[in-house]
Amino acid sequence: MSAKSYIDLPGQRSKVDLLHWQTWTPTLAQIWAACRFQLDDALDPYERKRVTVTMRQGLGLVMILGLTAGLIPMIANLWLAVPMGAAVPLAQLANGAAETLRAFTGSVPLDIAAHTVQTMAGLEPRMPGFFAALLSAIGMWLNWPLTWLTLWIVYGAFVVGIVRIMGAHNTLEEYYAATSFAAAPLTLTGLAPLPWIGPLATLVGLTAAFVLYVQIVRYVALRDIGRTLLAVLAPIALAIFLPVATALATYLLTR
């Protein structure tokens, strides 16, 4: 039976071709449909009245889009760190110190701190400076998909728990496969290092990703927009409330 067949024959399991790219990502048409908020075309392109995207495809989508989004920041990091011959975080620190010095001239303590940071950045690294810059830039590039993966899995776990309590019947796989498409507009955040257009692209990307996430949760789990918003916002509210409450309680107890 063809791996692309959607007919399930009893006793026969369709083979998964792990080397085929479509096993690991949805099609570009599906990703584009998600960006246009056409969820039927993105999640159920074969009109089978259920989510046909797999979690494996979702995982691949998040990883690939994360790596794509991190490309421009990686180039910017290399641009900064290679001429200095230092690891990226040190180069960023030195660059920040230089900018602070330019902004606040005449402050002696600031001058001392900034020059200390610049001296630290100028220290000879253990490996040749070029490799220190290159490897640290690649390491920070890998953090893009890892951060997105964390956001997708951890935040998703809270939301899926809430929607289940609210009475949704979707499976965990369906939920994660569908919500992976929210990473598509998030790719715009990779334009952040670009002057002028960067902050705007970041804002648009974050807003579109959030709206798309809400629409997907509504599509997959809950049909009601009010309950969907509650499920999506509750973990964020909790993440803000808990540290504030802990800090307040600590302050009141130690006063």
Next chain:
Amino acid sequence: MIGWLLFSLIAYGAARAAGGSGGLSSTLGATALMTAPNILLLLTIMPFAATSGALLAVWGLLIGYRAIQVVHRLPWQKAVAVTIIPYAAALGLLTLMASVFALGFTAGGYR
């Protein structure tokens, strides 16, 4: 290894008590997949690349939940409870050990 064995054994007992029908060997086999996300730690070979502990913990927990649900054919509510029980037991044990230590320290110090 010890964590996996403890989780599997406690979860197996809890699942059977909750009406699950899976065997011990299938529980051990399925819950071993909880360690699969740890493969991401390979990426931390690169300097400044970091895999979040929350990602590994939550992903492992979700895999554990699915493993228990599938192996023991439990409804989702019972599967969630069974998955949480080993963690709650570990937390309880840690709290007990900390309390015993605190009690001993308060009573007699390090002598």
